[in-house]
Amino acid sequence: MSGVQVKRALISVSDKTGIVEFAKELDKLGVEIISTGGTATLLQKEGVNVIGISEVTGFPEILDGRLKTLDPHIHGGLLAVRDDEKHRQQIAEHNITPIDLVVVNLYPFKATISKPNVPFSEAIENIDIGGPTMLRSAAKNHKYVAVVVDAADYSKVLEEVKASGSIAEETKRKLAAKVFRHTAAYDALISQYLTEQVGEQTPDTYTVTYEKVQDLRYGENPHQSAAFYREPLAGAGNIATAKQLHGKELSYNNINDGNAALAIVKEFSEPAVVAVKHTNPCGVGIGNTIFEAYQKAYASDPVSIFGGIIAANRPIDKETALQLKEIFLEIIMAPSFTDEALEILKEKKNLRLLELGEIVSKEKADWKLASVEGGVLIQEDDTKQITEADLEVATDRKPTREEIQQLLFAWKVVKHVKSNAIVLVKDNMTIGVGAGQMNRVGSARIAIEQAGDKSFRSVLASDAYFPMPDTVEEAAKAGVSAIIQPGGSIRDEDSIKAANEHGIAMVFTKVRHFKH
Incomplete structure (x- = not known):
C-alpha cells in the first residue's frame, strides 16, 4: 500500500504562498480537495474545485474557527491503516473516506509574538490546535498519507503525483520527519513564551528550538562537521541575523x-x-x-x-x-x-x-547553553555592569579621576577574556592581555610582557581576586599605578599591603567574571 494513489487532499494553510498554483495542479489531476475557512475561500475564488470542511464533517466551523477539523471524519481518514481489514470496515461503517495528502501550515505564532508589546490574548489566539493535530495524524500514518508543511516541497510532490499518481515511500518518510521537526519547534516556541510569561527560569524540562542558517564547510577543524542555527526570535545587532x-x-x-x-x-x-x-x-x-x-x-x-x-x-x-x-x-x-x-x-x-544593524547593549540577560557529554548547562548571560559608585577603595591611595576611567574600561574588557584573565589598559586602549593561564600571575606576566614599556602608569584588571600578593608585586615592577579586582579572598590583606607599599591604588568590585 506504500504506492497509495493520491485521490483526496486536505488543504488548510495560514501562509498561502504558492498554494493556489499547487491546488490548481492537483485539481487538474483529478484530486478531490477538501479545505477550510480562508483557504477554501481563496481557492474557490481562483476557480479551484473545493469541498468545504463542513460538508465532510457534517458540522459547522464554530468558536471563531477554533473548532473545524477535530472530527473523526477527518482524523479517521488520516489515521486508518489501509492494510488492516478491521480499520477498513470501521471507516466504511462510519462513512469515512481516506485522505491521501495533507497540506497544512500553522497559525503564525512566531510572527505574532515578534510584534512589539503584543497582547497576551492575541498570542494565545495564534496557538494552532487543529493544524498540528492533523499534521501529527498524517505524519504518524505516513505509510499511507503524504503530509506537506513547507511550500518548498510543493514542486516535489506534484512531480511525483504527475509521474505515477502516488508519492514515493521515501519521500513520505522525509516529509513526515519534517512535520515532526516543525511541530516540535512550534510547540517549543509556545512553551518558551508561556514559561517566560509566568517567570520560570529553570523549569523541570527545558525545550528550545533553533532554525538553520547554513551548513558549514566544517567545524573547528576540517575533520568535524558543523552547521549554524539561530534563535527563531533573534533580533538585530547579532551575528546570527547579520x-x-x-x-x-x-x-x-x-x-x-x-x-x-x-x-x-x-x-x-x-x-x-x-x-x-x-x-x-x-x-x-x-x-x-x-x-x-x-x-x-x-x-x-x-x-x-x-x-x-x-x-x-x-x-x-x-x-x-x-x-x-x-x-x-x-x-x-x-x-x-x-x-x-x-x-x-x-x-x-x-x-x-x-x-549588523543597530547594536544595542542587552538590558535583559538571555540564557546560554553549553553542551556537556550527556547533557547541557544553562546560565544567564554575564551582563553585570559596574559603575564608579560600585567601587570600594581598598588601599590608602585613592585612584585619580583618570585612573577610575581607565579601570572601568579595563573591567569591561577583562570580563570577556578567558580565565585566568589579566588586562592592562592605558590611554583608552588595551596594551596587554593575559588569557587562559592556569595561575593568575602567569596571565599577569604575559600581559606585562606584551605591554612592555607602555605598562608604566597603566592600570590592571583581574577577572577574579588575588589569592596571594604575587600579581600585585609583578604589577608594581611594571609600573602599574592602579588595579581593579573583585576582592573577597581570605588573604586580601596581603594584596592590599603590597599595593600600599608600592603606592598602587586598588579598588574592589565585589563581582567576579570567570569565563571558561
Whole structure:
C-alpha cells in the first residue's frame, strides 16, 4: 500500500504562498480537495474545485474557527491503516473516506509574538490546535498519507503525483520527519513564551528550538562537521541575523570569534573597536571617532590583530576603511558601511563584511547553553555592569579621576577574556592581555610582557581576586599605578599591603567574571 494513489487532499494553510498554483495542479489531476475557512475561500475564488470542511464533517466551523477539523471524519481518514481489514470496515461503517495528502501550515505564532508589546490574548489566539493535530495524524500514518508543511516541497510532490499518481515511500518518510521537526519547534516556541510569561527560569524540562542558517564547510577543524542555527526570535545587532555584504562564506571559527568580538563592543557606548583572535580580545580601543578607536585597537597589538576579527559599534567610513584594508583580516562587523568604505574594502576578495544593524547593549540577560557529554548547562548571560559608585577603595591611595576611567574600561574588557584573565589598559586602549593561564600571575606576566614599556602608569584588571600578593608585586615592577579586582579572598590583606607599599591604588568590585 506504500504506492497509495493520491485521490483526496486536505488543504488548510495560514501562509498561502504558492498554494493556489499547487491546488490548481492537483485539481487538474483529478484530486478531490477538501479545505477550510480562508483557504477554501481563496481557492474557490481562483476557480479551484473545493469541498468545504463542513460538508465532510457534517458540522459547522464554530468558536471563531477554533473548532473545524477535530472530527473523526477527518482524523479517521488520516489515521486508518489501509492494510488492516478491521480499520477498513470501521471507516466504511462510519462513512469515512481516506485522505491521501495533507497540506497544512500553522497559525503564525512566531510572527505574532515578534510584534512589539503584543497582547497576551492575541498570542494565545495564534496557538494552532487543529493544524498540528492533523499534521501529527498524517505524519504518524505516513505509510499511507503524504503530509506537506513547507511550500518548498510543493514542486516535489506534484512531480511525483504527475509521474505515477502516488508519492514515493521515501519521500513520505522525509516529509513526515519534517512535520515532526516543525511541530516540535512550534510547540517549543509556545512553551518558551508561556514559561517566560509566568517567570520560570529553570523549569523541570527545558525545550528550545533553533532554525538553520547554513551548513558549514566544517567545524573547528576540517575533520568535524558543523552547521549554524539561530534563535527563531533573534533580533538585530547579532551575528546570527547579520547581513553579509561581501567575502567568503563564514566558517565555524569565524562565527564563534565574531560573536565574542560583538559581545565586547556592546560594552561601550562611545565609539569602540574590538579585535579578536580565538575568542579573546587582542586589541580594544575607544575614541571620539571610529577611526580613532580603530587606531587604538590596532596599536594595542599590531602582531596579533593579523588574521583577526574586527567589530565596531559605529559605521565604517572611508578613512577607517583605508586603514583596515592595509592588513589581513577575516571579518569586519559594523552597524553599517558607507558606500566609499564598501568600495574600498570590497577590493579584498575574501574579506567578509557583515552589516549588523543597530547594536544595542542587552538590558535583559538571555540564557546560554553549553553542551556537556550527556547533557547541557544553562546560565544567564554575564551582563553585570559596574559603575564608579560600585567601587570600594581598598588601599590608602585613592585612584585619580583618570585612573577610575581607565579601570572601568579595563573591567569591561577583562570580563570577556578567558580565565585566568589579566588586562592592562592605558590611554583608552588595551596594551596587554593575559588569557587562559592556569595561575593568575602567569596571565599577569604575559600581559606585562606584551605591554612592555607602555605598562608604566597603566592600570590592571583581574577577572577574579588575588589569592596571594604575587600579581600585585609583578604589577608594581611594571609600573602599574592602579588595579581593579573583585576582592573577597581570605588573604586580601596581603594584596592590599603590597599595593600600599608600592603606592598602587586598588579598588574592589565585589563581582567576579570567570569565563571558561
